[in-house]
Amino acid sequence: TQLLEQSPQFLSIQEGENLTVYCNSSSVFSSLQWYRQEPGEGPVLLVTVVTGGEVKKLKRLTFQFGDARKDSSLHITAAQPGDTGLYLCAGPYAGNNRKLIWGLGTSLAVNP
Amino acid sequence: ETGVTQTPRHLVMGMTNKKSLKCEQHLGHNAMYWYKQSAKKPLELMFVYNFKEQTENNSVPSRFSPECPNSSHLFLHLHTLQPEDSALYLCASRGERGTDTQYFGPGTRLTVL
Numbered sequence: 001t002q003l004l005e006q007s008p009q010f011l012s013i014q015e016g017e018n019l020t021v022y023c024n025s026s027s028v029f030s031s032l033q034w035y036r037q038e039p040g041e042g043p044v045l046l047v048t049v050v051t052g053g054e055v056k057k058l059k060r061l062t063f064q065f066g067d068a069r070k071d072s073s074l075h076i077t078a079a080q081p082g083d084t085g086l087y088l089c090a091g092p093y094a095g096n097n098r099k100l101i102w103g104l105g106t107s108l109a110v111n112p
Numbered sequence: 113e114t115g116v117t118q119t120p121r122h123l124v125m126g127m128t129n130k131k132s133l134k135c136e137q138h139l140g141h142n143a144m145y146w147y148k149q150s151a152k153k154p155l156e157l158m159f160v161y162n163f164k165e166q167t168e169n170n171s172v173p174s175r176f177s178p179e180c181p182n183s184s185h186l187f188l189h190l191h192t193l194q195p196e197d198s199a200l201y202l203c204a205s206r207g208e209r210g211t212d213t214q215y216f217g218p219g220t221r222l223t224v225l
Contacts, residue, residue, distance in 0.1 A: 004154075031212065033212065033213065040218065040219075040221075041218050041219070042116070042118075042202050042203075042204070042216030042217050042218050042219050043155075043202075043216050044216070045213050045214075045215075048212075048213065088155070090155075092212045097212045098143060098160060098162065098167070098168075098206065098212075099157060099160065099168065100157075100212060100214065101154075102154040102155040103154060104152070104153070104154050105154075
């Protein structure tokens with residue numbers, strides 16, 4: 001069974017701090033996606049990582065896909081209150097890329 | 113209007129009521145999804161439609177009845193719900209090409225009394 005485990009589940013930090021959140025699995029994924037969901041809204045795609053070892057940057061956000069394509073991390077530099085939200089990772093089911101497996105998410109609060 | 117829209121944004125209903133949730137996508141996609149999001153649980157896939165045909169039903173109770181009249185519209189008809197059905201119901205769409213990206217609407221916050 002493919003599962004995605006995210007850690008930590010909750011994170012509360014001060015503005016300006018750095019943080020890393022993780023998405024781990026024992027299964028290999030062809031790709032992994034990171035979404036951010038703000039209160040009262042649906043998830044919005046931030047990035048898709050496809051190649052093992054790949055690093056993608058989106059302003060202050062750095063995403064990495066593990067070499068074995070079983071895990072991914074999201075690092076935020078100098079966090080801002082606007083980064084507050086639920087960060088979800090998702091990956092396609094093996095053999096059915098129309099369905100995604102979702103992690104439970106990391107709920108991030110950045111305090112001014 | 114662009115993206116994926118959902119109405120209503122909030123809904124409170126009694127267990128004997130019948131209501132419907134509506135989703136509309138303006139992205140030209142052919143696949144549409146209903147998800148349930150509850151606290152402390154990952155997103156739960158409920159139904160998938162591809163080119164108006166239902167391709168996935170994840171053992172959803174019959175009190176939830178989906179309808180997809182065309183590739184742009186998706187409904188979720190609700191009847192005789194239980195309090196544990198209270199959740200955020202999200203609609204998403206996906207194109208046929210490219211990555212597995214799903215585009216979500218803002219959701220309907222449902223409370224069953």
